[in-house]
Amino acid sequence: MSESLKPVTAIKAPVHLEFSYTAGRASTRFLRGMAQGKILGQRCPECGKVYVPPRGSCTICAVPTDVEVEVTGKGTVTTFCIVRIPSDSLSIDPPFTCAHILLDGADLPFFALIQECPFDEVRMGMRVEAVWVPKEELGPTFESIKYFRPIDEPDASFESYKEHL
Ligand SMILES: [Zn+2]
16 A cells, blocks of 8 residues: 555654642642552542542532542542553553542442553452552552552452442
């Protein structure tokens, strides 16, 4: 096939955006927790839902969520996708798996990479745990958690997480 007939599958676009992010009170507490190797959420005083990361309010009850709770780094894969497209902005080669993980004690899934598991073995209900960066590398960022990996626990039942998909 001549070069002029080949489909264009990708382009490099030199786009660069620089901005400052103001975390706000709820996110600041969450990010400071990450710097200490803790996952902090907030519980709604009315419905009891635990938001991780916290948003500062409950979107259902429209009230502030000012009760702080710490959740463990263990959770359940609720949904996932296998990424097969390479990206210059990622330091990982495809295929790899990204998943929504419902941390134990939380009511909002957390988006993260799954590693230490073949991509085609990741499944809904799989139990996983957070793998943190070394203590000296912890910081106020989501990147304090490198990824999640499977743990030797039976899969969670669909009933236990179906309300969190
Ligand atoms: Zn609520």
